[in-house]
Structures are given as C-alpha cells and as structure tokens.
Amino acid sequence: MTTHYTLVHFTDYQNFDSIQEMDATVRQFNARISKPHYETLNVLKQHSCKVIGVSHLKVATIANAVGRSTRAIHRHLKYLADNGFITVANTSRKKSGGKGANIYIINRIDQQKAIQKKHVSYRKASHRNTVKTAVKRQQQQAFAYIKVKKQTMYSLKLLNSLFSSTGRKYKRMRKKMKLTRIDNIKNATFANRIVPEGIYHQFIPFFSDAQLTALYKTAVNRLATFDLDAIQQNDAITYGLESLVKALRRYHRGEGEPVYNLYAYLNRTLLHIGFNGEFYDDVYAYTNAADFRTAMA
Template structure:
C-alpha cells in the first residue's frame, strides 16, 4: 500500500479540493460525472489524489449500474481529469483491482484581442476563452468538438423536430429514446423510398407499422429484434400503399 504514496498527485487535500472545484467550473460535466468526480476525491485523501475505490463500490454509492460508472470513468479519462491503473497481485499473480488517479491537468486560457470601443464609450474588456487541455492549440478541431458534444449532451425530443414529423414522435415517444426514434424514422424513409416511391404521405403508414410492431413485441411474437420486425412491417404496409396508389392512377388513366 505504501507504493501508492509514490502515485500521489497533490501535496495536500486542500490543493486537490481546489483543483476539483476548478475542474467542475471549467468542464461542462453532466451531473453523474460531477458526482463521480466528487466521490473519487472523497476517497483519495489517505494517498492524496489516489483512490482504491472499486467500480462496484462507485456504482453502489451513486446508485447506478456498473456499466454506467464505466462510461462515466471513460468520459473523465478522455478529458484527462483521471487515469486508471491496473494493479498486480503480489502473491497469486495476475491483475488485481484498478486504482483511479486524479490528474491535476493545467487549465490554460487564451486572451482574444481587445476590440476597439466606439468613440464615447468605455474600452471593451479583454475576453478570456477557456481551453480544456493544455495540449490544445488554436481552435478545437471539429472531430474533437463533436466527440465532446457526444460525451456531454443528453438529447431530448426537442432535437428531433426538424428531422422527424411531430405525429410520429408523439406515437413512439412513450416507448423509445430520442436517438432510437431518429433511427426508426430513418428506416421509414429508406423503406418508403424503396417500396413506395409514389406515396406522398409516409407518416400514417409508418405509425401503423410501429403500432403493429409494438403489439407484436407485447404479444412476444418477435423472434429476432424489434428493428428487424419494424422493417418488415414497414415493407409490407408500404408495398400495399404503393399498389393502392398505382391502382388509383391506372383507374384514372382508363377513365379518361
């Protein structure tokens, strides 16, 4: 255990607490990640900055699942706030439990040029832009920015309104997440284009296919996956709709 003394990353608990406070302010962490970081700090006082807390114990303390904690740890690792080290069993050999080390990364700033104030007004004050890693130079790259958004943001259904019809959202909302709703509507568009290119209103057939799939799921008739069954239901319903539209066009042509 004394070997952990060599892994300490802070000289005092006060120094560690100050870093945690700054990290919570600078990083736009979700509530779970903030709670996890505080939990780790609370269990890193004997060897300052080093926690022996197991993932199972973290999950129990936060009242979430094991995998949820693993994902939160991964997010904190990618931000550079912590790192995880596997330990070795001295007697039996092999890997033991992992330890978590809080890393006092440097949070730097870049000052933007002071803008010239209009005549008769006070000069504009210099604006500071926060950078999340000292290794960042210049603007955050697009791929890094998108990765950061995916880590932090939890979507709600308001994000779908520009891409998914409101009627479809209201039907699927009680059963699936926003991401799943977006994926299901993507299937609707692909199947409609393939099997029913002449059908203009694809929302109503899509809703019927979804309701049929939910009923089949509730009745335990789905043998593979819900997505595969939904695709099959869409294919059947849109094929019928395409024949109906084509038949109506043919009837109108014969009547002319």
C-alpha cells in the first residue's frame, strides 16, 4: 500500500507521456552540458521509467553509480537544477520524521528554457544592484574625503596661526610633527585587498606584492572558463603557484630551464589543472599531454 501511494504521489510531478519523449529530451540536454553533468542526469533518467521522468534517489546512490564523491554529485545536481534541466523536490520520512531522499523531476525543454531565462534575469538584476551599491559607496568615500580635506586645511591654518604667535617653540613643534609624518610614511604598510590572505602569506616570500597580485588575477581569469567551485578554484591557484615556484627553484639550483614569463607559465599550468578539476573532479589529477590534447579537441 505504501509503494502504491508513493507512485500516485510521484505522478503529480510527471512531465512526459512516454519514455521515448523523455529520452529525446535528455539527449538534447546531454549535448549542452559537460560529461560529469550528463552522467548524473543519465542516472536520474535510468531510474525514471516507472514514473516517467521522476526518480527518488539518495545522493550516495547516484555517486556510486557514476563513481564520484557525494560532494561532486551535490554540485552536479545544483548545476542541473539552477540551469533548469531538473527540478528537485524534498521529501520527509512519515514515521521517523526528517528529510528523506529527494525527488528529481526531469523538465521538458520549454520548462528548462523558462527557468534558465529567469535565472539569467536574476543574475542581471543582481549585477545591477551590485553596481549601484559600488557607486553609492564611492560617492560616500568621495564626500568623506572632501570632509577630511576641509578639516585638514582648517587644522593647518590653525597651526600656522599658533606657530606665528608663539615663536620658535611652535616652529620646533611643527618641524617635529613633520618629521613624525615622514617617518610614518616611510614605514607605511597596507593589506593586499585582492589576493586572499592564505595565498598571500604563503607566496609573498617569493614575489613582490605587485607580482603576486598580477599572478593571482592571471590565475582567476584562466580558471573562469572551467566549472569549479570556490574551494576547487582556491586549491587550483595554490597548486599552480606552487608549480611556478618549483620551476624557479629548479632553475636557480642549476637543475632546469629559466622561466622567461611568470604569467605565461602560470596560465599554461592552470589550463591543465582547471581541466583536471572539471573533468576528473580533482585538480591534482595527472593528465599526460596526449590525453589532454585529445580531450580538449
């Protein structure tokens, strides 16, 4: 009786009238997504024949079917849902309570396009809000700067008046204040606001602040073409910079060739690392040159 109730409940989510219709839709989706994502989608399809297009699976079951970690499957399912290929519905255990295995509904092509269009519109609106916030912050900073500048000018006028009225005593004081400011300027240090703190402290012994900032920007731009989460991207950048430092170490020890362009070397290295992170779910995976060229082709 429980199974019958579940099937009846699942049919409320059904989008297809036949398995053939579902298969044709999934084939079109597969042509638009990467291999890890369509492997996950195909597992959902294979378990969606009793109630066409609807499956009831645990993440661990999907992970075992494709030979990947549950963490990777969570990312794949999020990508498929965010881009409208599937819809995820949560279930709960009737007896013990709490969250059970999710229901995964494969969407029709028109549903997917509508969801993706809505998602893109949301991102554009979010970007506009970010720009407005940045402009507002810059305006506030500009007004604050003007206010501070006026206050500083007033303070200097007041000091000049005091110095002129009190003679050599205040002249000495002014000179001392100037020397103190110069000492402060000489010893001024500012935090790097672009490179993350962990990466900055690990690699600043090997590069200047400007070099490390430029290398980090190069790495971020290179990895933008790959589907990596924040943790994978951070690991990939760290691994790429370690490879660069090792190459420099080999050269200075007289064991290797010189690195003529730091940024080109890092860019080329991260192409392999980013590829491994997206297609093998492991930025540290080994890919020989022949396999890499074949996969990229």
